[in-house]
Amino acid sequence: MQGASMGESMVRGGGGPRAQGARALSLIEVMVSLVILAVGLTAMLQLFGNLNDAQTHQRLLVQALHVGEATMEGLIYRYANDTDLDPGSHAGPSFGVDGQPGGAFFTTDWNVTPDVPFAGVREVVVTVHWSERGLPKTFSLRTVRT
Numbered sequence: 091m092q093g094a095s096m097g098e099s100m101v102r103g104g105g106g107p108r109a110q111g112a113r114a115l116s117l118i119e120v121m122v123s124l125v126i127l128a129v130g131l132t133a134m135l136q137l138f139g140n141l142n143d144a145q146t147h148q149r150l151l152v153q154a155l156h157v158g159e160a161t162m163e164g165l166i167y168r169y170a171n172d173t174d175l176d177p178g179s180h181a182g183p184s185f186g187v188d189g190q191p192g193g194a195f196f197t198t199d200w201n202v203t204p205d206v207p208f209a210g211v212r213e214v215v216v217t218v219h220w221s222e223r224g225l226p227k228t229f230s231l232r233t234v235r236t
Contacts, residue, residue, distance in 0.1 A: 147222060150187075154218040154229040157185045157196045162216045162231050165200065170236060175212065177204045182216070196220045211236055 161182050165174060174180055179201050186193020197219045206213040217230045 143223075150220065150222055150227070151229065153187070153189050154196060154220060154227075155231075156189050157198060158216050158218045158229055158231045160189075161198045161200065161218075162214070162233060165214055165216070166233065166235060174200075175202055175214070175235075177202050177212070207234065 168175060180199060182198030182200060183191055184194050184198070185191055185196040187195040189196070198216060199219075200214055200216045203213040203215075205211065211234050213232065213234050215230055215232045217228055220227050
């Protein structure tokens, strides 16, 4: 008899007897839970997109630093009477996104100002230019030499 009543409750209840005080979730509660889950997932996806943009920016900034350092080192080791160290603006080489010479992603130029910060010394400012997400970006390095 006990088996028959358990079988009947399984057929009627669809999975066994319920514990005292247990209740099912309503459709509204399920929908609200799904909306909260969707909002949370959307926020996480936006965060990952922003992190990817920040990582790309930092990678390009480091690459621009390497390009600027290479250009600056080339100028530092030149003779004092080299025409690239004459006062004024000078166009420099261009580099690829990997920092190798000959590409067109990074462009360089430098400006030589005589007698700065004092007489007999030249200030050399190397600027690296590139475009990131359609916006122009620059990075400058500054040194002095005789």
